[in-house]
Amino acid sequence: MTSDMTHKDSRPEPWGKDVLVEFEDGIAWVKLNRPEKRNAMSVGLAEEMNKVLDALEIDERCGVIVLTGMGEAFSAGMDLKDFFRATDGVSDIERMRAYRSTRAWQWRTLMHYSKPTIAMVNGWCFGGAFTPLICCDLAIASEDAVFGLSEINWGVIPGGVVSKAISTLMNDRKALYYVMTGEQFGGKIAEQLGLVNEAVPADRLRERTVELCKVLLAKNPTVLRQARMAYKYVREMSWEESAEYLTAKADQTTFVDPERGRAKGLSQFLDEKTFQPGHGTYKREG
Ligand code: COA
Numbered sequence: 001m002t003s004d005m006t007h008k009d010s011r012p013e014p015w016g017k018d019v020l021v022e023f024e025d026g027i028a029w030v031k032l033n034r035p036e037k038r039n040a041m042s043v044g045l046a047e048e049m050n051k052v053l054d055a056l057e058i059d060e061r062c063g064v065i066v067l068t069g070m071g072e073a074f075s076a077g078m079d080l081k082d083f084f085r086a087t088d089g090v091s092d093i094e095r096m097r098a099y100r101s102t103r104a105w106q107w108r109t110l111m112h113y114s115k116p117t118i119a120m121v122n123g124w125c126f127g128g129a130f131t132p133l134i135c136c137d138l139a140i141a142s143e144d145a146v147f148g149l150s151e152i153n154w155g156v157i158p159g160g161v162v163s164k165a166i167s168t169l170m171n172d173r174k175a176l177y178y179v180m181t182g183e184q185f186g187g188k189i190a191e192q193l194g195l196v197n198e199a200v201p202a203d204r205l206r207e208r209t210v211e212l213c214k215v216l217l218a219k220n221p222t223v224l225r226q227a228r229m230a231y232k233y234v235r236e237m238s239w240e241e242s243a244e245y246l247t248a249k250a251d252q253t254t255f256v257d258p259e260r261g262r263a264k265g266l267s268q269f270l271d272e273k274t275f276q277p278g279h280g281t282y283k284r285e286g
C-alpha cells in the first residue's frame with residue numbers, strides 16, 4: 001500500500017475503554033466496547049470516540065476504518081440511562097456539550113472523514129446507531145443483524161439527526177413505514193433499503209469486509225479521498241454549481257496528488273499501453 005499519511009501521533013493512544021482499536025494491514029478496526037450494554041452510546045463513549053477518530057486520522061497504521069461492535073450488537077442506539085436520563089437533569093450548557101460531543105463523531109466527523117470508512121453491522125442496530133451507520137461511506141451487514149427505529153415504541157421521535165440521516169438513503173414510504181411502526185428488519189432488508197451495500201452470512205462478514213478494505217487500500221489514497229468528498233458535497237449543490245466545483249476539485253486533486261496518478265494513468269494507457277482503466281488500476285509504484 002502506498003501511504004499518504006505523514007506521521008503517527010505521539011500522544012498516548014486515546015482508546016481502550018468504551019472504544020477498542022486494532023490494526024491489521026492498513027485496516028483500523030474500531031470497536032464500540034460496551035457489549036454488556038449492547039454498545040449503547042453514552043456521553044463517555046462519544047468523548048472517547050472523538051479522540052479516537054482524531055488520532056486515527058493521522059495514524060499511519062490506519063488506511064481505512066471499519067466501525068463495528070463488540071459482542072452481539074453493533075449498537076443498541078443512544079444509551080437511555082447514560083445519555084438521555086443523564087442529560088435530563090443537568091444545566092442547558094452541560095446538555096449542549098453532551099449533544100455536541102455525540103454529533104461530532106456520529107456525523108460531523110464521520111461524514112467528511114479524510115480516510116475511507118466502512119460500518120460492519122454485526123448485530124443489533126437501533127435508533128441512534130443509524131447515524132454513524134449512514135455516515136460511514138460504505139456498510140456491510142450480517143444477514144442476521146437486526147435493525148430497528150424503535151423510538152416510537154418508547155415514546156420519542158427518531159431524533160438526534162436520525163430522521164435526516166435515513167432520508168438520505170431510504171425512500172419516503174419506506175422510511176416513514178419504519179419510523180411509524182418501529183418494526184424490526186434484518187440484514188437482507190437493510191440491503192434492499194440501501195442502508196447497507198451488502199448483507200452476507202455471519203461467518204462471511206469479516207472476510208467480506210476485509211476484501212472490500214483491500215480494494216480501497218489499493219487505490220490512490222489522495223484521489224480516493226477527493227472522490228468521496230466531492231460526491232458528498234455535490235449532493236446538496238445545483239448542477240451548475242456541481243459542474244464548476246467538480247472541475248475545480250479535479251484540478252485540485254491533480255495538484256495535491258503526490259503520486260501524480262492522473263499523468264501516470266494517462267501515460268500507461270495512451271503511450272505504454274500497459275493498462276486499461278476499465279479492467280484495473282494504473283501501476284502505482286515506480
Ligand atoms: N440504553 C441503555 N442501556 C441499554 C440499551 C440502551 N439503548 N440497550 C441495552 N441496554 C442495556 C440493558 O438495559 C441491559 O442492562 P442491564 O444488564 O444493566 O439490565 C443490557 O444492556 C442488556 O440488555 P438486554 O435488553 O438484557 O439485552 P437483550 O440481548 O435481551 O436485548 C436489545 C437486546 C438491543 C433488543 C434490547 O436491549 C433493547 O431493546 N435495547 C434498546 C434498543 C433501543 O430501542 N434503542 C434506541 C435508543 S435511541
